[in-house]
Amino acid sequence: MSALLDHHRLHYLHEAIRLGSLRAAAEALDVNASVISRQIALLEKELGLTLVERLSRGIRATEAGALLVERFRHWQADQADTVAKLRELQGLKRGHVDIVLGEGFVSDLMSGPLGRFWQRHPDLTMAFDLAGTNEVVNAVAEDRYHIGLVFNPGADPRISIATASRQPLCAIVPPGHVLARLGRPLRLRELADHPLGLMHPSYGTRQIVAMAETAERIALSPKLATSSINVLRHFVKSGLGLTLLPAFSIAADLADGSLAALPIDNRQLSSSEACVITRRGRELPHAAGQLLRFLSGQMRAFTAGAADCKTPTRARR
Known part of the structure; x- marks a missing residue:
């Protein structure tokens, strides 16, 4: 970075824009709001550019401010990745990976792949955070995490898809449900006759359902909206209604027969x-790159057909 772009001033600018106000940034950084305001003003003066717009409630980045914040994030990530690679050259085996993922990947990840990876790399540490599809994409694009595991992300020029596997959304029903006895793939409009639980609109599963509704010119009215797959599992298990999820997200329930996944x-x-x-x-540190390749090859979510919707055999009369 040029000496003109002072690191501390860029940090203040980043936090103010990320949090949307000088006061919030001051609280996060434990400094006076006037300090942040003054440092941003000095940066604007040195560059001869307006970096933030003062609004009635908070601030908003100008095009120049947004560009600087993006480059600052990349610089921070590159700096951390470089330090990690230098440690690798020193022969140090320790490493750390930050992962953000949708809840549906948790059971799959914990059921074997993570343990097998740690057997090979026992000193590696990790941090996992759960988020909806939109937030996973934004968090990875902003370099807050090395890797994201996400269901059906929309096109975004800021991210690269390292691995993708077709994982259809299934109708999740209790075993023996009337729809399971049809012995054929369901039609989407048939689900409208049953109480439905669905994820909130910021989640990939709900977004793909909305696209399907539009294509078929129908409107599903969920009885329950939630941010938790676990809530949806219990909603179905309790006989309160049905839901739509990829089969890999409830693989344990399918294996023990407590739920069924029907094709649509x-x-x-x-x-x-x-x-x-x-x-x-972004060029990932060695530890993050190793984990990415391992999970891509070991998790059900990234193995097509490993946990798919199944058409039940029609019961004989």
Whole structure:
């Protein structure tokens, strides 16, 4: 970075724009708001550019401010990655990986792949955080995490998809449900006759359902909206209604027979994907790259057909 771009001033600018106000940034950094305001003003004076717009409630980045914040994030990530690679050259085996993922990946990740990876790399530490699809994409694009595990992300020029596997959305029902006795793929409009629980709109599963509704010109009215797959599992298990999820997200329930995953005859629902994402252009440290490749090859979510919707055999009369 040029000496003109003072690191501390860029840090203040980053936090103020990220949090949307000088006061919030001051609280996060434990400094006086006037300090942040003055440092941003000095940066603007040195560059001859306006970096933030003062609004009635907070601030907003100008085009120049947004560019600086993006470059600052990349610089921070590159600096951390460089330090990690230098440690690798020193022969140090320790490493750390930050992962952000949708809740549906947790059971799959914990059921074996993570343990096998730690057997090979016992000194590696990790941090996991759960988030909806939109937040996973933003968090990875902003270099807050090395890797994201996300269901059906939309196109975003800031991210690269390292691995993708088709994982259709299934109708999740209790075993023996009337729909399971049809012995054929379901039609989306058939679900409208049953109480439904769905994820909130910021989640990939709900977004793909919305696309399917539009394509078929129908409107599903969920009885329950939630941010938790666990809540949806219990909603179905308790006989309160049905839900729509990829089969890998409830693999343990399918294995013990407490839930069934039925295919739906719909192009949008059949083409959804589970993805591993990174920030476009970021060269991951060795530990993060090793983990990315391992999970891509070991998790059910990234193995097509490993946990798919199943058409039940029609019961004989």
